[in-house]
Amino acid sequence: MIKRIAITPGEPAGIGPDLLLEYIQQAQHQQLIAIACPELLKDRANALGLPLTLIPFDPTSAPEANQAGQLFYLPHDCHSTQAGVLNKQNAPYVLACLDSAIDGCRNGDFAAMVTGPVHKGVINDAGIPFSGHTEYLQDRCSVDKVVMMLATEGLRVALATTHLPLKDVAQAIQKDSLSRVLSILIQDLNTDFGIAKPRILICGLNPHAGEGGHMGREEIDVIEPVMASFDPKDAELIGPLPADTLFTPKYLDEADAVLAMYHDQGLPVLKFKGFGRAANITLGLPIIRTSVDHGTALDLAATGQADIGSLATAIDYACQMSQARV
Ligand SMILES: NC(=O)c1ccc[n+]([C@@H]2O[C@H](COP(=O)([O-])OP(=O)(O)OC[C@H]3O[C@@H](n4cnc5c(N)ncnc54)[C@H](O)[C@@H]3O)[C@@H](O)[C@H]2O)c1
Numbered sequence: 001m002i003k004r005i006a007i008t009p010g011e012p013a014g015i016g017p018d019l020l021l022e023y024i025q026q027a028q029h030q031q032l033i034a035i036a037c038p039e040l041l042k043d044r045a046n047a048l049g050l051p052l053t054l055i056p057f058d059p060t061s062a063p064e065a066n067q068a069g070q071l072f073y074l075p076h077d078c079h080s081t082q083a084g085v086l087n088k089q090n091a092p093y094v095l096a097c098l099d100s101a102i103d104g105c106r107n108g109d110f111a112a113m114v115t116g117p118v119h120k121g122v123i124n125d126a127g128i129p130f131s132g133h134t135e136y137l138q139d140r141c142s143v144d145k146v147v148m149m150l151a152t153e154g155l156r157v158a159l160a161t162t163h164l165p166l167k168d169v170a171q172a173i174q175k176d177s178l179s180r181v182l183s184i185l186i187q188d189l190n191t192d193f194g195i196a197k198p199r200i201l202i203c204g205l206n207p208h209a210g211e212g213g214h215m216g217r218e219e220i221d222v223i224e225p226v227m228a229s230f231d232p233k234d235a236e237l238i239g240p241l242p243a244d245t246l247f248t249p250k251y252l253d254e255a256d257a258v259l260a261m262y263h264d265q266g267l268p269v270l271k272f273k274g275f276g277r278a279a280n281i282t283l284g285l286p287i288i289r290t291s292v293d294h295g296t297a298l299d300l301a302a303t304g305q306a307d308i309g310s311l312a313t314a315i316d317y318a319c320q321m322s323q324a325r326v
C-alpha cells in the first residue's frame with residue numbers, strides 16, 4: 001500500500017531542500033509530499049542542476065508513488081532565499097510548513113512526517129521562542145511529554161532531557177518526568193519497533209554514576225527509585241551505569257536502547273557511530289515524526305556536497321513505523 005509521507009525541508013537557506021531534491025531523483029515506493037515553497041525548490045534544483053517536476057498535492061486523489069524527478073508539493077511561500085544566508089523573515093514560513101505537516105498527519109492526509117533541519121537560532125532571532133521540533137511537536141499535539149530518540153544500525157539512544165542549557169539539566173532530572181520518559185520509551189519500543197520486553201541501559205547523570213553518592217546524588221535519589229517502580233515484566237532496566245563505559249560492546253550488544261540523561265551525553269556517541277545513517281524519532285506523539293540527524297549545514301547549501309544518507313534513513317523509519325501502525 002502506498003503511504004503518503006509529508007516532508008518539511010526546514011530552513012530554506014540550509015541543505016534541507018537540496019537533500020530532498022537529490023533524494024527524489026530515484027523513483028519511490030511511497031508518495032512524498034514536500035511542504036515547502038515551490039519557487040525555492042525550483043531555484044535550488046536549478047542551482048544543483050537536478051531535474052524536477054512539481055505536482056500539486058491533491059489529498060482527494062488516490063495515493064501515487066513519485067516517479068524519478070517528480071515531487072508532490074503543498075505550497076507555502078517563503079521570502080527570496082540565498083543559499084547559506086539566514087533570513088529571519090523566513091522563520092514564520094518554516095513553522096507554517098511544520099504546522100501543515102502536523103495537521104495533515106492528524107487529519108489522516110499523511111501517514112507520517114519527516115523533517116529536514118531547521119535553524120533554532122534564527123527562529124529565536126525572529127522573536128519566536130523555539131527550542132526544537134521535539135518540543136514544538138509536544139505543544140502542537142497537546143501531549144504532556146515526548147521523548148527524543150536517535151537510531152542508527154545497532155544503536156538507539158533516547159534522552160531524558162532535550163534542548164536545555166547544561167546548567168539546568170540536573171534540576172530537570174525529576175522522578176515524575178523521568179518516569180514518563182521511561183514509560184514512553186518502553187511503550188513505543190514495543191508498538192513501533194516490535195520489542196515486547198525491551199532491555200534498556202540507563203546512564204547515570206554524574207561521573208561514575210555518582211560514585212555511591214560522593215559525586216552527586218541524582219542516581220540514588222531519582223534514577224534508582226524510578227527504575228524500581230517499573231514492573232520487570234514490561235522491561236529490563238539496567239543501571240544507572242557510568243556513561244563513560246556504558247557505550248561499549250559488553251553492554252550495548254545485549255541492549256535494545258540506551259537512555260541518556262542529557263543531549264550531549266548520548267548524541268555524540270550515536271553520531272560517532274552513525275552520523276549520516278541515523279534518524280531522530282519523536283516518541284510519545286499521536287503521529288509519526290522522524291527527522292535527519294544533522295543540522296542546516298549552511299556551508300554546504302547549494303553545493304551538491306550534502307549527504308542524503310540521514311534523510312533516506314529518516315524516510316525509511318517513517319515508512320516502517322507507519323506499516324507497523326496499520
Ligand atoms: N533536525 C534538525 O532540525 C536539526 C538537527 C541538528 C541541528 N540543527 C540545527 O542546525 C543548526 C546548525 O547546527 P550545527 O552547525 O551544530 O550542525 P550541522 O549538522 O548543521 O553541521 C555540523 C557539521 O556537519 C556537516 N554536515 C551536516 N549535515 C551534513 C550532511 N547531510 N552531509 C554532509 N555534511 C553535513 C556540516 O557541514 C558541519 O561541518 C543549528 O541551528 C542547530 O540547532 C537542527
Ligand SMILES: N[C@H](C(=O)O)[C@H](O)COP(=O)(O)O
Nearest residue numbers: 132133134135280291293294
Ligand atoms: N537534538 C537534535 C540533534 O542533535 O540531532 C536536533 O537538535 C534536532 O532536534 P529536533 O528534532 O527537536 O529539532
